[in-house]
Amino acid sequence: xxxxxxxxxxxxxxxxxxxxxxxxxxxxxxxxxxxxxxxxxxxxxxxxxxxxxxxxxxxxxxxxxxxxxxxxxxxxxxxxxxxxxxxxxxxxxxxxxxxxxxxxxxxxxxxxxxxxxxxxxxxxxxxxxxxxxxxxxxxxxxxxxxxxxxxxxxxxxxxxxxxxxxxxxxxxxxxxxxxxxxxxxxxxxxxxxxxxxxxxxxxxxxxxxxxxxxxxxxxxxxxxxxxxxxxxxxxxxxxxxxxxxxxxxxxxxxxxxxxxxxxxxxxxxxxxxxxxxxxxxxxxxxxx
Amino acid sequence: xxxxxxxxxxxxxxxxxxxxxxxxxxxxxxxxxxxxxxxxxxxxxxxxxxxxxxxxxxxxxxxxxxxxxxxxxxxxxxxxxxxxxxxxxxxxxxxxxxxxxxxxxxxxxxxxxxxxxxxxxxxxxxxxxxxxxxxxxxxxxxxxxxxxxxxxxxxxxxxxxxxxxxxxxxxxxxxxxxxxxxxxxxxxxxxxxxxxxxxxxxxxxxxxxxxxxxxxxxxxxxxxxxxxxxxxxxxxxxxxxxxxxxxxxxxxxxxxxxxxxxxxxxxxxxxxxxxxxxxxxxxxxxxx
Numbered sequence: 001x002x003x004x005x006x007x008x009x010x011x012x013x014x015x016x017x018x019x020x021x022x023x024x025x026x027x028x029x030x031x032x033x034x035x036x037x038x039x040x041x042x043x044x045x046x047x048x049x050x051x052x053x054x055x056x057x058x059x060x061x062x063x064x065x066x067x068x069x070x071x072x073x074x075x076x077x078x079x080x081x082x083x084x085x086x087x088x089x090x091x092x093x094x095x096x097x098x099x100x101x102x103x104x105x106x107x108x109x110x111x112x113x114x115x116x117x118x119x120x121x122x123x124x125x126x127x128x129x130x131x132x133x134x135x136x137x138x139x140x141x142x143x144x145x146x147x148x149x150x151x152x153x154x155x156x157x158x159x160x161x162x163x164x165x166x167x168x169x170x171x172x173x174x175x176x177x178x179x180x181x182x183x184x185x186x187x188x189x190x191x192x193x194x195x196x197x198x199x200x201x202x203x204x205x206x207x208x209x210x211x212x213x214x215x216x217x218x219x220x221x222x223x224x225x226x227x228x229x230x231x232x233x234x235x236x237x238x239x240x241x242x243x244x245x246x247x248x249x250x251x252x253x254x255x256x257x258x259x260x261x262x263x264x265x266x267x268x269x270x271x272x273x274x275x276x277x278x279x280x281x282x283x284x285x286x287x288x
Numbered sequence: 289x290x291x292x293x294x295x296x297x298x299x300x301x302x303x304x305x306x307x308x309x310x311x312x313x314x315x316x317x318x319x320x321x322x323x324x325x326x327x328x329x330x331x332x333x334x335x336x337x338x339x340x341x342x343x344x345x346x347x348x349x350x351x352x353x354x355x356x357x358x359x360x361x362x363x364x365x366x367x368x369x370x371x372x373x374x375x376x377x378x379x380x381x382x383x384x385x386x387x388x389x390x391x392x393x394x395x396x397x398x399x400x401x402x403x404x405x406x407x408x409x410x411x412x413x414x415x416x417x418x419x420x421x422x423x424x425x426x427x428x429x430x431x432x433x434x435x436x437x438x439x440x441x442x443x444x445x446x447x448x449x450x451x452x453x454x455x456x457x458x459x460x461x462x463x464x465x466x467x468x469x470x471x472x473x474x475x476x477x478x479x480x481x482x483x484x485x486x487x488x489x490x491x492x493x494x495x496x497x498x499x500x501x502x503x504x505x506x507x508x509x510x511x512x513x514x515x516x517x518x519x520x521x522x523x524x525x526x527x528x529x530x531x532x533x534x535x536x537x538x539x540x541x542x543x544x545x546x547x548x549x550x551x552x553x554x555x556x557x558x559x560x561x562x563x564x565x566x567x568x569x570x571x572x573x574x575x576x
Contacts, residue, residue, distance in 0.1 A: 023434050028441045032433060078398060083390035102371035106394065107441050110366060110401065111433035117405045118428035121421050129417040133409050136424055140406035145317050145399035153316045153395050 001282045004275070008048060009041040012069055015062045019119070031096050031108040032115070035073045038091040040286075042211075042279070043068045043185040049275045050189030050200060056127070063125035064135060064188050067116045071143055072181060074112035077105055079152060085233075092225075113143075131192050138191060142180035151177025164240035171209065178215075179208035186276075199268050203276065206262035210255040211283050216241040217251055223287065255284045289570045292563070296336060297329040300357055303350045307407070319384050319396040320403070323361045326379040328574075330499075330567070331356040331473040337563045338477030338488060344415070351413035352423060352476050355404045359431055360469060362400035365393055367440060373521075380513075401431075419480050426479060430468035439465025452528035459497065466503075467496035474564075487556050491564065494550035498543040499571050504529040505539055511575065543572045 016036055023029050044065035051061035080087040080095040081102065088098050097105035119125065120135050141147060154173045158165050165173065186204035190197035219234050220243055234241045243251045262280045266273035304324055311317050332353035339349035368375040368383040369390060376386050385393035407413065408423050429435060442461045446453050453461065474492035478485035507522050508531055522529045531539045550568045554561035 024438070026433070026438055026441060027445070028437055029433050074398075078394055081394060083394060103444050104441070106366055106369060106371060107437050109398070110362075111437040113398065113401055114428050114432035114437070117424060118432060121425035121428060123425070129421045133417045133421050133424075136405060136421075137409035137411070140402050140409060144402035144406055145314070145320060146311050149316055149395050149399040149402070150312070150314055153314060153392070156391050157315070 001278055004278075005040055005042070005045060005282075008045045008065075009039075011048075011058065011062060012041050012044045012065055013037065015066050016069075019066065019115075027100065027104060028107050028111055031100055031104055032073075032112055034093075034099065035077050035096055035108060035112065036069065038093070039069075039073075041065075041069055042283075043072055043181060045279065046182065046185035046204070046276075047188045049279065050186050051192060052189070052275070053200075053269055053272055054189045054193035054195060056189055056192050060125065060127055061189070061192070063119050063122060064192065067119040067135075067139070068181060068185050068188075070112045070119065071116035071139065074109045074116070075143075075148060075152070077109040077112065081105055084152075084156065127192050128194070131194060134191050135188065138187075139184055142184045147176050147180040148178075151175070151180070158239060159237055164238070164244075166240075167242075167245050170240060170242065170245070174212040175205075175208065178212055179205065182208040182211065199265050202265035203262045203280070206258040206265065207280050207283055210258040210262070210280070213242040213251050213255040213258075214284050214286065216243045217248070217255075218287070219243075220248070252284075259284055289566055292566075293328055293330075293333060293570075296333045296353075297327075299336075299346065299350060300329050300332045300353055301325065303354050307354065307403075315388065315392060316395050316399055319388055319392055320361075320400055322381075322387065323365050323384055323396060323400065324357065326381070327357075327361075329353075329357055330571075331360055331469055333567060334470065334473035334492070334564070335476045337567065338474050339480060340477070340563070341488075341557055341560055342477045342481035342483060344477055344480050348413065348415055349477070349480070351407050351410060352480065355407040355423075355427070356469060356473050356476075358400045358407065359404035359427065362397045362404070363431075363436060363440070365397040365400065369393055372440075372444065375521075415480050416482070419482060422479050423476065426472055426475075430472045435464050435468040436466075439463070439468070446527060447525055452526070452532075454528075455530075455533050458528060458530065458533065462500040463493075463496065466500055467493065470496040470499065487553050490553035491550045491568070494546040494553070495568050495571055498546040498550070498568070501530040501539050501543040501546075502572050502574065504531045505536070505543075506575070507531075508536070540572075547572055 016033065020029065020033055047065040047068055048058060048061045076090060077096045079085050080090055081097055087095055089095065096108050117136060120132055125132060151173050155177060183201060183204040186200045187197035190200055216234065219232060246254060259280045263277045266276055304321065308317065308321055335353040335356055336346060336349045364378060365384045367373050368378055369385055375383055377383065384396050405424060408420055408427065413420060439461050443465060471489060471492040474488045475485035478488055504522065507520060534542060547568045551565045554564055
């Protein structure tokens with residue numbers, strides 16, 4: 001799995017290089033490229049593999065893969081800001097506001113969000129206008145005030161709440177904060193092809209939740225040098241997590257059963273869905 | 289002119305109310321609506337008037353008008369942040385980070401940007417997919433890392449530069465910072481209709497520059513109770529402005545000649561362009 005993810009990651013990095021060639025040079029552009037480098041690029045991998053199911057080839061799907069990675073990178077740059085999670089380290093490197101300054105980090109996140117919509121609407125992304133417009137609409141719904149941003153806002157509010165969140169609240173919050181983008185990514189191949197995304201949606205709901213449970217597990221059991229960011233931060237902040245609510249053993253067995261459910265959802269695609277199934281298993285076996 | 293702008297502003301506020309009805313209630317959604325209230329809504333007026341030239345009626349153009357106002361509001365909320373311009377007052381009210389906090393202001397700006405792309409791609413905006421996708425693309429180019437964000441970054445850098453900016457630098461910086469969105473707004477009617485926007489582009493370049501010169505004039509001569517934000521801030525910061533470089537009299541006569549040029553550019557549209565011409569004259573006669 002690692003070598004496939006690496007190949008995917010390189011393809012995405014290459015495409016970003018190509019895109020940035022036509023941009024002017026500036027501090028913000030430099031910081032954008034810095035923020036895009038590294039990471040597992042799982043969302044981009046989901047886009048490319050989901051597209052492959054519908055025989056959409058990489059030169060097309062890479063535009064959507066880069067779009068979701070730009071959107072994800074914007075969310076990380078802003079989440080790391082002092083007024084938000086106040087993190088110094090991301091993907092093993094100083095965060096953007098640490099390497100430059102807060103103003104640069106705010107503008108860099110802003111421009112990364114804009115870039116994600118620019119990539120979907122770029123005339124060089126050669127799929128039908130109706131499909132690209134659907135991608136734009138679904139991405140805006142998934143990431144906006146009723147999606148990812150709301151999830152992040154609820155997460156911040158939870159830190160100062162009188163009582164820790166309950167399991168249902170965390171499931172809901174995490175589904176908006178990280179789940180919505182994972183769902184968009186997994187469904188994108190169907191959207192690009194104008195096909196029914198419901199099997200992929202079911203797959204991605206389970207994968208998204210398992211991914212977040214695993215993030216909570218890694219926050220406790222992870223090796224900081226591999227995870228590339230601060231660990232024990234939820235525990236230190238006294239925040240309720242899947243692990244604190246379920247216990248470590250149940251958290252692990254629940255995430256494993258979610259992956260089984262995810263893989264079953266892909267049955268209609270038969271052997272063609274092998275890579276998506278391997279990715280699901282990777283999500284709960286990863287160490288970073 | 290004032291009553292027409294007020295009618296336009298009410299129509300935009302009403303449409304936002306309609307849009308927010310289908311959103312959940314949250315602090316960020318509340319702050320978004322707060323940030324959208326008030327202001328002259330000049331960009332939205334440009335969209336609606338430009339659309340009228342091509343017989344696109346208000347129920348259609350209002351989606352694009354609200355889109356550009358959401359984009360503009362996002363830029364104001366983020367520009368006002370302590371790490372950026374650090375302003376307490378906007379449109380005569382406390383800025384979002386003053387009324388709530390910095391985290392809320394960052395997320396509110398983020399979600400307003402997302403909203404602007406959501407509005408353009410909303411299925412209820414009934415114009416061709418190709419035209420809406422063009423609007424998305426042009427808006428992302430105008431507002432992103434080579435457009436508005438770059439203009440803002442250059443403006444911040446200018447504050448700590450060894451030498452004040454020269455006139456050419458300021459023209460370039462302002463064209464990106466405010467001009468690009470004004471150009472998008474003025475051209476939007478042609479883009480929605482698939483027509484040639486070049487006359488509108490020429491008009492908006494002159495109007496955009498005159499608008500910015502007038503902003504610098506109001507920063508010195510404006511009445512804070514009318515302008516609704518801090519005045520003398522550029523002068524206090526020792527920043528080069530059109531007024532400091534040209535002198536007050538030349539700044540005024542230059543902006544007047546830009547408006548003449550803008551109005552001439554609209555000749556091909558004859559009497560139908562009357563409102564756009566009146567708007568141009570308003571830009572240099574306004575007191576807020």
